[in-house]
Amino acid sequence: MNATSSHWSFFAEHRAEILSATAGHLMLVVIAMLIAMAIAVPLGMFIVQRPALRAMSMGIANIFQTIPSLALFGLLIPIPFIGGIGRRTAVVALVLYALLPILRNTYVGLNGIDPAVLEAAEAMGMTSAQILFRVRFPLALSVILAGIRTATVITIGVATIAAEIGAGGLGTFIFRGVALVSDSLILAGALPAALLALLADFLLGLLERRLRVA
């Protein structure tokens, strides 16, 4: 009881800081997600009919996913141009993490179209570009969006670790809280991050259902 009220008063006192860290966190996530989508969706469309490239690009995306996130941030620091301390490095790492779920779902969605529909499209004289953009892509959209949703939730979580390399965001509170053994500080970072993740999951889920074609 007492502990809860002390957390609340801590939140109230540091409202402005928490809000600005949340905004910074959100910014990291949005930038990383936009870049990841801009890479993974076209790449997914490109590899659908190219099995060799598909195996290779999925393999590479898989490898990024298996590197522990803290290690990935650390490994990027010494790399020229993309590395260093700060936001840019964090965004690069977050993009690398977000790639796989989006790429995989783009491929699965585009590949999972009813063969009869594709046969009809081809037999009616649609060009392969028309089949991709007017048939495959619209029908795959909800599956692609499911991948974007997964990636967004992951990115919101992983972005807390970005604070460790000086990228700011809600992780700042968490790392400070761990160092100072302060539950209030940890919660000031963890609660907004969890809420962001739930909210993103909910909103993208709504969109996904609206785009689904039965």
Place this chain on the structure above:
Amino acid sequence: MSAKIENFSADLIEFCDVSYHINDVPGRAVISGVSLAVPLGQTLVLLGRSGSGKTTLLRLINAMYFPSQGQVLVEGRPTAEWDPIRLRRRIGYVIQEAGLFPHFTVAENVGLVPSLEKWDRGRVTARVGELLRLVGLDPAEFADRHPRELSGGQRQRVGVARALAADPPILLMDEPFGALDPVTRAELQREFKALVQRLQKTIVFVTHDLREALLLASRIVLLDAGRIAAVAPPQEFLRMDHPEVRAFVASLEAVPGARV
């Protein structure tokens, strides 16, 4: 010689000693030595068991496959010389379960080829209405529905309307009524027969149902393991004594007491 040329102009589709092997491996022939002509306005039914090569023959016509040997001529030109997109837009195509685009409305499905052909919007809308009425669907009720909101029979009607949209001279149909319940199937077969008599299309129709073949065909071609086993008009076909013909005829008489 001149008779030959005359034949050419009358045959919309012609197979000249066509063989087709998967990945061009001669040992795995799907189609062997098929020669066949489909004159203007005829309904040719390709009959055969599953795997006899019916669908392959169909796909050789619209350049989804190309012959490993021989030639397939459409309107006198080898399919290899056609631009496949242009060729396919002159050939209506209907398959089992219709293959309708689930994210398009009925009107968008039916109007697809005309809009790919860049007809103006008013003309497409008028054509869609005309075709839906032709296949027995009220445009006011059905044009804005999606395929999932239709029964199997209605979907197949839309499939036929879509194939006819740009008024192609040729229709290819791959077991179009195969997935329907028997009552709906019989209904659609009858209506389709009447429609064909009005429209004067050249049709190649694939089925494994002899009853359907007898009802719709000008000529029946029986395929057996990728070769032509028999060619005959329906009534003659029933009297042929080729073993594969007898096997199909026996399938009609499989139910004791039932009349064909």
